[in-house]
Amino acid sequence: MIGVFMLTLKQLETFVQVVELGTFEKASQRLNATQSTVSKRIGELEQATGLRIFDRSLRNARLTEEGEQLLELAYLMIESANKIRELNRQSDCKLHRVRIGFTELTALTWLPGFLREYTLERPDIRLDVTIDMSRTLYQQFQDSELDLVVIPLVPEVFAQPGVEKLLLEKVEMAFMARAGLVSGPRPLPISELQSYTLISQGKRSGFAQDVNRWISHQGLAAPAQIADNLLALVGLVTAGRGISVLPRLCVQRFAQAQGLEVLDIVPQPPTMGYYALYHGGVRVSLLEEISLRLKKAADFTRPFFI
The missing domain is CATH 1.10.10.10 (Winged helix-like DNA-binding domain superfamily/Winged helix DNA-binding domain)
Known part of the structure; x- marks a missing residue:
């Protein structure tokens, strides 16, 4: 039968x-x-x-x-x-290739340490790293050219189906200027900054777009000078060319001898959340594992070269 x-x-x-x-x-x-x-x-x-x-x-x-x-x-x-x-x-011996994108702030802080340690932890995974502006990275992520990106969260993500996100860390932001450039009693109302040149990163920076959107809501004029490179932007600020909203602890540490001042402004800029974004699908467990490891490593306060 x-x-x-x-x-x-x-x-x-x-x-x-x-x-x-x-x-x-x-x-x-x-x-x-x-x-x-x-x-x-x-x-x-x-x-x-x-x-x-x-x-x-x-x-x-x-x-x-x-x-x-x-x-x-x-x-x-x-x-x-x-x-x-x-x-x-x-x-058991297959090398998994993951294409991953980071912004300049990540590259200047915790990324080198993460790459060094993760390569030893997971020799079976090859991370192909791209460093670029967050808007460019997000576009490459949408076009499936990158598997995972670490960027400030952009509004479009909420409307994107199948995108997983994990908050890695919130970055404290602050107005900064060359010491002595901005006069007046502290705390200083944000309206008193109207007479100073505002320096910012360009439109390809999601970080800058969020900051500039917030600044506009406070009634300040749009940035008058643009520097897409974060170090160049800090250089302009230390030279006394204007003021900028910058990651406070990170910039203070690598420019501590340059006479930069954190401005006590009311209101202070909001913190900036950095997220790992990745697509759901057949490799979601691997990407989730990498994202959790990124969260463990994320520290935007310490430049790797100090």
């Missing part, structure tokens, strides 16, 4: 060995099994399939017509099973 016995790979492998070696006895020797075990597996195979596989009226194991047809399928199934086993072996 069909279905009494379950069809198994071991039955098919035993069947193939009997056919190739010609007798149950030789097959049992090859399989390191007793002859009765081989006979039992063949019997179970016949009951599982409902087929009469061997002509037992002959001395040697000769296939019936049904057996010939089963043999072709048995070879295919065994071949497929071997490919699955090989796939499992390959997965």
Whole structure:
């Protein structure tokens, strides 16, 4: 009766060995099994399939017509099973490539340490790193050119289906200027900054766009000078060319000898959340694992070169 016995790979492998070696006895020797075990597996195979596989009226194991047809399928199934086993072996040593994008602030702070440690922790994962402005990174992420990006969260993400996000850290922002440039009692109302030149990163920076949007809501004019490079922007501020909203702790640490001043302004700029964004899908568990490791490493307060 069909279905009494379950069809198994071991039955098919035993069947193939009997056919190739010609007798149950030789097959049992090859399989390191007793002859009765081989006979039992063949019997179970016949009951599982409902087929009469061997002509037992002959001395040697000769296939019936049904057996010939089963043999072709048995070879295919065994071949497929071997490919699955090989796939499992390959997965142990396969190098997973992940394309990941970071902004300049990340590259100036915790990214070098993360890359150094993660490479030792996970030699099976190759991170292909891109450093660029957040808007450019987000566009590449949308175009599937990057698997994961670490950027300030942009409003479009909320409307993007299938995008996972994880907050890594919030960055404290502050108005900064060359010491002595901005006069007046402290705290200083933000309206008193109207007479100073505002310096900012350009439109490709999601960080700058969020800050500039907030500044506009406070009634201040748009930035008059643009410097897409964060270090260049800090250089302009330390030279007394104007004021800017900057990551407070990070800039204070690497420009501490340059006479920069954190301005006590009311209201102070909001903190900036940096997120890991990645697509859901077949690799979501890997990307989630990397994102959690990024969260553990994220520290935007300490420049790596100090």
